[in-house]
Amino acid sequence: MKFALCSQDRAAAFELPAPISCSLLRDGEAPATQLTAQFPWSKNLPELPWLCISDSGTEVFAGPIDQVQESMGATAVCTIAARSPAALLLDSEALPGTYQDPDLGTLFRTHAAPYGFSGITGDMRSFSGTYTVAKGASEWTALDGFCKTFLGVPLREEDGQLLAVPQTFDAPLVIGRGGLACQQLCRTRSPYRLLSSVWEKGEDGWVEAATDLNATKQGIVRRRLCKDPSTALETAQKNAMAVTVLLPGRVLAQPNAPAVLRQAERSRDMVVTAVRWSLSRQGETTRLSLRPI
Numbered sequence: 537m538k539f540a541l542c543s544q545d546r547a548a549a550f551e552l553p554a555p556i557s558c559s560l561l562r563d564g565e566a567p568a569t570q571l572t573a574q575f576p577w578s579k580n581l582p583e584l585p586w587l588c589i590s591d592s593g594t595e596v597f598a599g600p601i602d603q604v605q606e607s608m609g610a611t612a613v614c615t616i617a618a619r620s621p622a623a624l625l626l627d628s629e630a631l632p633g634t635y636q637d638p639d640l641g642t643l644f645r646t647h648a649a650p651y652g653f654s655g656i657t658g659d660m661r662s663f664s665g666t667y668t669v670a671k672g673a674s675e676w677t678a679l680d681g682f683c684k685t686f687l688g689v690p691l692r693e694e695d696g697q698l699l700a701v702p703q704t705f706d707a708p709l710v711i712g713r714g715g716l717a718c719q720q721l722c723r724t725r726s727p728y729r730l731l732s733s734v735w736e737k738g739e740d741g742w743v744e745a746a747t748d749l750n751a752t753k754q755g756i757v758r759r760r761l762c763k764d765p766s767t768a769l770e771t772a773q774k775n776a777m778a779v780t781v782l783l784p785g786r787v788l789a790q791p792n793a794p795a796v797l798r799q800a801e802r803s804r805d806m807v808v809t810a811v812r813w814s815l816s817r818q819g820e821t822t823r824l825s826l827r828p829i
Contacts, residue, residue: 537591537815539573541584542598544652550582556613558589558815560597564791564808567676567693569620571597578612587618598696600624622693624651625676630669638667640700643682647675648698658700659687694790705793709808711781711824712798719821720782721799729776730756734765748773779806779826786813787822795826805829 539558542549558573571587581604589597599620606614630647639662647669648656663686669678680691683700692699712718730751735742745765751758762768779797789795795806810825 537589537596539575540588540590541582541601542586542588543584544586544600546588548584549588550584553577555815556817560813561810562791562812563810565810567680567691568622568626569597569599569693571599571618571620572615574613574615576612577606577614578608581606581614587616595695620693621651621653621696622676625679626674628675630673630675630678632669632671632673634669635667637662637664638682638686639663640682640687643667643679644698647679651675653696653698656698656700658683658689703790703792705790708794708796708805709787709789709824710796710798711783713800715796715798716783716787718781719784722780724778724780726776726778727751727754727756728758729772730754730758731760731769731772732757734760734762734768736761736763736765774827774829777828778809781824781826783822783824784820785822786820787811787824789822789824794829795824797826 539552539555540549541552552575556574556576559571561570563570571589573587585600586598587601588595597620599618600623601616601618602623603617604614606612625648628651635642639660640656640658641660644653644656667682667685669681673681676691679698683689683691687700689700689702692703710716730748732748732751733744734746736745742761746769748769760768760772781797789808789811791808791810793808795808797804797806805828806826807829808824809827812823812825814821814823
């Protein structure tokens, strides 16, 4: 793999030495992929704004740099933190305004194209009505809000491309017996994520609409106010149990992908919530975060 500092258009590049370590995280709750890499280095680096990684000529990661830290002592190291291009939209504030009969193309040209994105995949029809971008919203929120409201799908970024279409997967990842070898498995219970009750607003004010008796029996008292009580309670129950598995090599998995965890004679349907690929001088590993379906 080759690591380089580069300009956004790749016209200028500066190749870095092989990293001491590298970690790339794709999290279903974070639109931008996060990368942190540490390099042996003893000289000043050129002030190029992007970090790029390629493998056999194929770009694995490219995105704006968040931080460069150079440390001098017994050894000289440089730590670089970067995110994928979605960070440009997350960190930039959108101009407020109202769109009449909005369409994806217009929203894209206003809120994403100025940051170097070449296009977006999704339904390009115009929709009757209005769409308002509030003051203080990020460019990502402006575009994502339109996608959720009018297209019924969230905005996402994959390999620098913006997508407003449903995710599809060929088959679930099989982990364990008959599938991907698992080096380590860790189960985590998080009672703090559980909700004892969820309330919704009715004609006469807020009323309790859903309760979790098992959480109440555990002595958990935690309330949430929202528009969809059943979904909020179900999500809380799922997020209270998590599994992480450590796999050898680089596993090309995506957040929200279905998975099957097989142990002994037992199988359980799961969904991938995060993927962390790590590279060090000891080799490559992939850590998947899973939650029950």
